Amino acid sequence: MGFTCKQFTVDDSHCAMKVGTDSLMLGSWVKVKGANKILDIGTGCGLLAIMLAQKSPKTCLIDGIDIDADAIQQAKNNALKSPWSQQLHFSQVSLQNHTASAKYDLIISNPPYFTENISANKIHTQVNRQRARQILTLDHQTLLQHVALLLDAHGCFYCVLPIQGAELFRSFAQSLGLHCVHRLEIATKPQAEASRVLMAFSFNQTPQQIQHLTIYTSDGKYSADYVSLCKDYYLHF
Numbered sequence: 001m002g003f004t005c006k007q008f009t010v011d012d013s014h015c016a017m018k019v020g021t022d023s024l025m026l027g028s029w030v031k032v033k034g035a036n037k038i039l040d041i042g043t044g045c046g047l048l049a050i051m052l053a054q055k056s057p058k059t060c061l062i063d064g065i066d067i068d069a070d071a072i073q074q075a076k077n078n079a080l081k082s083p084w085s086q087q088l089h090f091s092q093v094s095l096q097n098h099t100a101s102a103k104y105d106l107i108i109s110n111p112p113y114f115t116e117n118i119s120a121n122k123i124h125t126q127v128n129r130q131r132a133r134q135i136l137t138l139d140h141q142t143l144l145q146h147v148a149l150l151l152d153a154h155g156c157f158y159c160v161l162p163i164q165g166a167e168l169f170r171s172f173a174q175s176l177g178l179h180c181v182h183r184l185e186i187a188t189k190p191q192a193e194a195s196r197v198l199m200a201f202s203f204n205q206t207p208q209q210i211q212h213l214t215i216y217t218s219d220g221k222y223s224a225d226y227v228s229l230c231k232d233y234y235l236h237f
Helices: 021-029 047-054 069-080 118-123 127-133 140-150 163-175 224-230
Strands: 037-041 061-066 088-092 104-109 151-162 179-187 196-202 209-214
Touching: 021 047, 021 151, 021 179, 021 196, 021 224, 037 047, 037 140, 047 061, 047 069, 047 088, 047 104, 061 069, 069 088, 104 140, 140 151, 140 163, 151 163, 163 179, 163 196, 209 224
Parallel strands: 037 061, 037 104, 061 088, 104 151, 179 209
Antiparallel strands: 151 196, 179 196
């Protein structure tokens, strides 16, 4: 059950949101150089936190937070089975109530991004699934406001969003002094429009880098760029 990477396995059987391509790409894309303290917001089964632990120095401490008790217990179990359990700490707490003794060098999140879907919620009644997928308890403005408070002046915030909502997100981040310095626009196949975007934000404004990636080739195989991005984690790359 769950997902097996080259150096660890995560069980997501008790989590509302399962391991997906968005998080795998985001965790692969993030640069951790110089980070000594990392926060993963909405950690779920702990995938992103553990991915970053794999490429961080042993002195780097990584906090993962989530409001779902089952997810946090699963993240703790996954951490114990990984080679980096001493670096990982998971807490059941909302971002709004999370406090830290020092600011974070790096913050990462794969946030909920669907608006509330009342019709779907009548079918999928699990509250934890709704919270994980829909903007119910953590809207994007609140997310960014707390990121701005918790991020070190020289730190970086990374996230993944649908391309349609990215500009509004970027605009609000900029109003808080967080500038989008790097973005990777992702399409599933050649000639398709980009559907996802990975973004990196910093308080230090620099010319924005924009790159593009296609997950699959026209014949349905993983593209060379996608393999290069995720090769440190995907078992068969």
